[in-house]
Amino acid sequence: DAGVTQSPTHLIKTRGQQVTLRCSPKSGHDTVSWYQQALGQGPQFIFQYYEEEERQRGNFPDRFSGHQFPNYSSELNVNALLLGDSALYLCASSFREGGGYGYTFGSGTRLTVV
């Protein structure tokens, strides 16, 4: 049973460009959340998607947007990249009826902005 899968694993982009990261949730999960983890820091909540809608959002600018597809997979888009956007981007999935407890993280996408 595959867990949460993210692609790509690594990415290098130039300042000002746009990037799309992808996530497939664990089988049986219907909710996807995205986190940003800067080097040496704890993950920070970006947003959560359920039933193809953004349900909760953290303190991130509108440059960060997302999408959830009918098969529950999700994308994170970041526009107008800044050097400070360099981080590990983590996707986590959960089952809504379970209350979101104990959700599962993927291994992340390492984004470097140069």
Add this chain to the structure above:
Amino acid sequence: GENVEQHPSTLSVQEGDSAVIKCTYSDSASNYFPWYKQELGKGPQLIIDIRSNVGEKKDQRIAVTLNKTAKHFSLHITETQPEDSAVYFCAATPPSNFGNEKLTFGTGTRLTIIP
């Protein structure tokens, strides 16, 4: 919003000894407190969690305690082994209509087990 502080930032213990990591939170409404272990190149892995209706939970060598009055919770690892070496994160979240995914994490503790 919620703010979580975690101490210590680094911890070294002899193999077989116990390790304790402590966290405090600011939002008295928070009711879910998971602990994650993150190994190099991997995403965080849930190792134990506790809800605010209990004061302690144990799973083999790992235990978590919660003091709601003082707003702090701790991770205890007994009989430490080399494979326990990793970065550990605590987290907290208040209830919401959309579940418990909006976690606020601490800054992490790098635990090193000395053989």
